[in-house]
């Protein structure tokens with residue numbers, strides 16, 4: 001589904017050049033739950049951003065469903081990203097002035113859908129994460145675990161094929177983290193491909209495959 005061939009990425013800031021990823025070869029297959037592990041600064045977020053088409057590689061090739069990214073225009077890449085991927089982060093990035101339901105609906109505003117249909121899709125996404133009864137709450141009226149579940153609903157509302165999660169349980173206590181992990185496992189069971197950065201060995205035991213990153217390279 002997503003294939004990286006010899007992908008490298010260098011960050012250039014003022015005088016400093018950081019080689020964040022070096023000649024990565026990785027194939028994420030449809031239906032997999034890939035766990036990504038490695039020490040801080042080793043390149044995990046950079047790799048996740050490249051897989052999710054948020055950034056372009058310095059060299060090498062990224063292909064989605066066999067089509068290399070290079071053959072798309074920027075606008076087409078944005079469209080492909082929005083239709084293929086949902087993103088979840090360690091901090092939930094919810095908008096506190098908007099009700100839960102409106103937060104979840106946000107990604108759909110870019111699609112030409114009738115308002116009623118958007119609302120219905122947001123409702124269904126919230127029901128999937130067990131928060132159907134919290135639609136009219138504001139994010140800061142919810143626990144951290146519930147807020148992350150809202151963020152998951154927002155990530156899945158457009159029915160993406162792939163869910164990319166950067167330490168989604170990193171800010172949660174173990175009970176709330178376990179709930180979030182259960183939801184990700186269930187979504188994967190229903191067919192969504194998941195790539196998740198984690199530092200948690202128990203979570204790592206539940207995924208289909210672990211990719212280990214060290215100093216910008218895949219070591220296992």
Ligand code: ADP
Pocket residue numbers: 013040041044045
């Ligand atoms: P984590 O280690 O939890 O993955 P970081 O705190 O390293 O996250 O990175 C958070 C954000 O800051 C990312 O979007 C990353 O691209 C950016 N970032 C990380 N390191 C640097 C840096 N040296 N200069 C500029 N931006 C950075």
Ligand code: ADP
Pocket residue numbers: 011012013018019020038039040041042043044045046047
């Ligand atoms: P991780 O997610 O494993 O913590 P990152 O992918 O965030 O690692 O970072 C990999 C390396 O690239 C680090 O040395 C980091 O400082 C650097 N880096 C990440 N993002 C940026 C950025 N936007 N600008 C400059 N350097 C960055």
